[in-house]
Amino acid sequence: MTDLTETLARGEKPLRAKALRAKPRGNGGARKRASLPEAKLLEFAELLFFAYRDFTRDPDAILKDFGFGRAHHRVLHFVNRHSGLRVADLLDILTITKQSLSRVLKQLIDKGYIVQQAGSSDRRERLLFPTAKGRALAERLSAPQSVRLAAALKAAGPGTEALLRRFLEAMVNAEERPKVSSIMAASPVPLKEGGKGGGS
Amino acid sequence: MTDLTETLARGEKPLRAKALRAKPRGNGGARKRASLPEAKLLEFAELLFFAYRDFTRDPDAILKDFGFGRAHHRVLHFVNRHSGLRVADLLDILTITKQSLSRVLKQLIDKGYIVQQAGSSDRRERLLFPTAKGRALAERLSAPQSVRLAAALKAAGPGTEALLRRFLEAMVNAEERPKVSSIMAASPVPLKEGGKGGGS
DNA sequence: TCGGTTATGTCAGCCATGTTGACTTATTTC
DNA sequence: GAAATAAGTCAACATGGCTGACATAACCGA
Numbered sequence: 412m413t414d415l416t417e418t419l420a421r422g423e424k425p426l427r428a429k430a431l432r433a434k435p436r437g438n439g440g441a442r443k444r445a446s447l448p449e450a451k452l453l454e455f456a457e458l459l460f461f462a463y464r465d466f467t468r469d470p471d472a473i474l475k476d477f478g479f480g481r482a483h484h485r486v487l488h489f490v491n492r493h494s495g496l497r498v499a500d501l502l503d504i505l506t507i508t509k510q511s512l513s514r515v516l517k518q519l520i521d522k523g524y525i526v527q528q529a530g531s532s533d534r535r536e537r538l539l540f541p542t543a544k545g546r547a548l549a550e551r552l553s554a555p556q557s558v559r560l561a562a563a564l565k566a567a568g569p570g571t572e573a574l575l576r577r578f579l580e581a582m583v584n585a586e587e588r589p590k591v592s593s594i595m596a597a598s599p600v601p602l603k604e605g606g607k608g609g610g611s
Numbered sequence: 612m613t614d615l616t617e618t619l620a621r622g623e624k625p626l627r628a629k630a631l632r633a634k635p636r637g638n639g640g641a642r643k644r645a646s647l648p649e650a651k652l653l654e655f656a657e658l659l660f661f662a663y664r665d666f667t668r669d670p671d672a673i674l675k676d677f678g679f680g681r682a683h684h685r686v687l688h689f690v691n692r693h694s695g696l697r698v699a700d701l702l703d704i705l706t707i708t709k710q711s712l713s714r715v716l717k718q719l720i721d722k723g724y725i726v727q728q729a730g731s732s733d734r735r736e737r738l739l740f741p742t743a744k745g746r747a748l749a750e751r752l753s754a755p756q757s758v759r760l761a762a763a764l765k766a767a768g769p770g771t772e773a774l775l776r777r778f779l780e781a782m783v784n785a786e787e788r789p790k791v792s793s794i795m796a797a798s799p800v801p802l803k804e805g806g807k808g809g810g811s
Numbered sequence: 812t813c814g815g816t817t818a819t820g821t822c823a824g825c826c827a828t829g830t831t832g833a834c835t836t837a838t839t840t841c
Numbered sequence: 842g843a844a845a846t847a848a849g850t851c852a853a854c855a856t857g858g859c860t861g862a863c864a865t866a867a868c869c870g871a
Contacts, residue, residue, distance in 0.1 A: 452757040453692060454795060455764075455775070456666075460685070461791050462782035463663050464706060466656075480856060485660070492653060498819060506664060511858055513820065535818045535867045557652040559782060564655075566781035567774050574771045575655070575778060581766035582662035582759060591661050595654060680827055698848060711829055713849065735838045735847045 469555035477548070482515045484552055490525050491541040491549035493597045497530070498537055504594060524548055669755035677748070682707075682715045684752055690725050691741040691749035693797045697730070698737055704794060724748060 470484050477483075489496065489504055502512055516539075519525045524545035530536030541549060564571050583591050670684050677683075689696065689704055702712055716739075719725045724745035730736030741749060764771050783791050 449757055451772075452760045453753060455760050455779070456753060456756050457688075457692070457795060458776065458779035458791075459663070459666065461787070462779040463659070465784045465787065466659065466782060468784070482857060488657075492657070499817095507857085508859060509819080510821085510860085514857075517820095530818095533818085533868070537819065553653060553656065556656050557649055560652045560655050563778050563781035567778035570770070571774045571778055572651075574767050574774055576658065578763050578767035578771055578775060579655070579658035579662040581763035582666060584665045584668070587661070587665065591658075595657060682828060699846095707828085708830065709848080710831085710850085714828075717849095730847095733839070733847080735836095737848065 466556060466559065469559070470552040473552055473555075479518070480515075482511070483519060486512070486515055486519060487524060487541065487545060487549045488553065489594075490519075490539045491546055493594060494540045495528075495538045496597070498539070500594075501539070503590065519545070666756060666759065669759070670752040673752055673755075679718070680715075682711070683719060686712070686715055686719060687724060687741065687745060687749045688753065689794075690719075690739045691746055693794060694740045695728075695738045696797070698739070700794075701739070703790065719745070 467481060471481055474480060474484055485505055486501065489501060493500075498509075498512070498516075501516075502509060505512065516525070520527065523542055526540050526542055527537040528540060530538055564575070567575075580588065580591070667681060671681055674680060674684055685705055686701065689701060693700075698709075698712070698716070701716075702709060705712065716725070720727065723742055726740050726742055727737040728740060730738055764775070767775075780788065780791070
């Protein structure tokens, strides 16, 4: 009853679709040709919102069982995929402050999902590695997301992969692109097990 | 110096890319064929993270000048694009609680960006409309996002639009898809101006 | 070797935005 | 007229952003 689908699908409350004014809309006189019509672009913005909203749903639900939040997921994800990254790298990737990061990172370390190890060339650095436990959780969290992505890629049809990749890369700030490339090119291989946490 | 790009690009700290173990990785024995390799899917997950991270940057910066946050943007966006929707619709779209919504909605109303109007068929409903001021802000916030989207679509190449649309739709939870379609099909036309706020 | 810079960690405190549960009011619907 | 519904509200709490200041250890260049 309260369901929007119902509501709209039944045509009872068509979201006031009975347009009163049918003027061109938007930027009054400042026409902005040269790209897709504004309306179409905003549709993509909305779709992106809905897609991302649901993309995070499954892991969020799992995280609750562990007493973690989405912030923990992000940290664990990058540490798992790019083992051995430094705290500074993580700050840069997540674009959050040291304080924000340290809170969640500390919890992940305390609970045995991540271990630190001093850098060999520069012993000030604290390199981050997932433990076996950490890898297990990271995989559990990403599993539903992988399933969703695989299904969506398949649904969109062949050829989507390459285009989507280019699209997403182009969505990133230009100055950030080299960083992102470097990060993504970096080894997704877990290194030494830092002692506690057990080895795989 | 602290810059990750620098760091990585210069090859100084290649994120410990000196892989120690080169085993297939991931789900130890539980091979999950049938879709893309896990690693590739996780790359898309990362790209999606980076893309969304930057997608929200520009409006976030603008919002700060108005003393608003991302939550206000979301509300204003949907009210602007789908004028006349009900509070219940908004709760459903945003998937947040009444309390969370009411805080930001009240601020938007108090500051004259949104007006309410009792429904005509059901006077319990409070239909939401943007004021001229609200529309102006909504457009200002979405402008950089539209630019970004247009550029990314162009960069990805022809044919991206259709594939991306299908991809994003498929990323949404199956049960939610009819809702989303209904919402997106609904009139993006602002109706009556509720008195204060002035007409356009 | 010393002094400046860097990488990290930490303290204290603030703010935005999400949560729950209970309750009121107005209105519709049966 | 009673039950259900749409919305608003209160109180209280959790998460995860933020700032600024400061401590420590290690590196690096003069």
